[in-house]
Amino acid sequence: MLKHFSRRGLAALAAGLALSAMAAAPALADTKIKMVLNWKYQGPQGMFFLAQDRGYFKAEGLDVTFDQGNGSGAAVPLVANGTYDMGFGDINALIELAAKKPEDAPVAVYVMFNQPPFTIAVKADSPIKTPKDLEGKTLGGAANDGALKLFPAFCKLAKIDCSGIKITNMQPNLREQMLMQGQVDGVFGYVNTIRFSAKLIGVGDDKLRYINFGDYGMDLYSNGIIVSQDLVKKNPEAIKGFLRALNKGMIDALKDPDAAVAAVTKREPLIKVPVEKERFDATLKAEMNHPEIAKIGLGNVDMTRLQQSIDILVDANKLPSTPKASQIFDPAFLPPVADLPKTLF
Known part of the structure; x- marks a missing residue:
């Protein structure tokens, strides 16, 4: 039957078949x-x-x-x-x-x-001014917080005895509230996470003080x-x-x-x-x-x-x-x- 097709007709048929094949084939997924x-x-x-x-x-x-x-x-x-x-x-x-x-x-x-963004935030009027002042206090943080996980290394580099420090785990969204209510003496976190989460609940940065890990040899x-x-x-x-x-x-x-x-x-x-x-x-x-x-x-x-x-x-x-x-x-x-x-x- 192909002998009845002109060259132009054969070309059109081939193009049509190619387009049909392309339409039938699924596009490559991302x-x-x-x-x-x-x-x-x-x-x-x-x-x-x-x-x-x-x-x-x-x-x-x-x-x-x-x-x-x-x-x-x-x-x-x-x-x-x-x-x-x-x-x-x-x-x-x-x-x-x-x-x-x-x-x-x-x-x-x-x-x-x-x-290094790791810090321990305390209230500005807290007696905690240096790492040594953390001894015997209660600190809080989310279980997966990066600063909390690094705390043993911080204790060694800052030369403080952390054995008497009580650690309380908390939900991340309660961190700043618990600090300001005095339920803990300090909280772990990233400095800007704490700073701006506090701002969102009406706590200005002048109400907080930070003990930054990077100031004590943790250039991480x-x-x-x-x-x-x-x-x-x-x-x-x-x-x-x-x-x-x-x-x-x-x-x-x-x-x-x-x-x-x-x-x-x-x-x-x-x-x-x-x-x-x-x-x-x-x-x-x-x-x-x-x-x-x-x-x-x-x-x-x-x-x-x-x-x-x-x-x-x-x-x-x-x-x-x-x-x-x-x-x-x-x-x-x-x-x-x-x-x-x-x-x-």
Whole structure:
């Protein structure tokens, strides 16, 4: 029968068959990535949502889902056990897991918080003015709080006897209220988390005083993007694509903080925008602005400094092994250093 078709007719038939085949074949699905954040939706997470809203993840072939977190330390086991592919979690909790169960430990691939945010907040009129004054007192914190997990190391470096200090676990949303009501003498947390959570309940910063871990030799990294070993093995290109997209979102957030906070508002309309904008700015200044980024870029780490922080934690917490910095952070997935932000202001 084909002899009755002209060349033009055969070409049209072939094109029609090709279009039919394309219509019948399903489109390639985007790679799904589940990520848990460090905390409830807040201003400093704006870069994640800007990257999502502006299609940067989609352009990399990724379908990313973000869930709220319950503490930076909590993200680490959730990635380790396979509940999430990625997390925005505390590097120091990762170091502890790697020292105990290296076969399960995720790996950090982009570190945002390069200055130690860990603190113990007390009321401004409290007699507690130095770490020594904490002895015999009652302190409170969420079970997965990064500062609480680091407290044994802080005790050793600050040369205080913490054996007589009572630790009370509390729900994170009750922390500032319990402090101001005198139910505890001090609370653990990230300095800006406490500062702005207190502001939201009408407590000004002049009512609080902070004992910052970084002032006592704990020059540690903190939150970063951590990924599961399974994802590293099975889809390293997805990790690279995620970081390219996130880095674009980070650059956009630095250029337009209002847009970053607005992106958070789309997920949580009840946040107080002025407070979250101020929280975002304070996080940039106090937690992300280490001088090293001018050379190595935001997201990257100084491996010597990281190894020193690992040694501090292993020694202070008597961990069973000492992970190498390369076990904790892998720079292979980062965008080129030239593309990483070198200044935040």
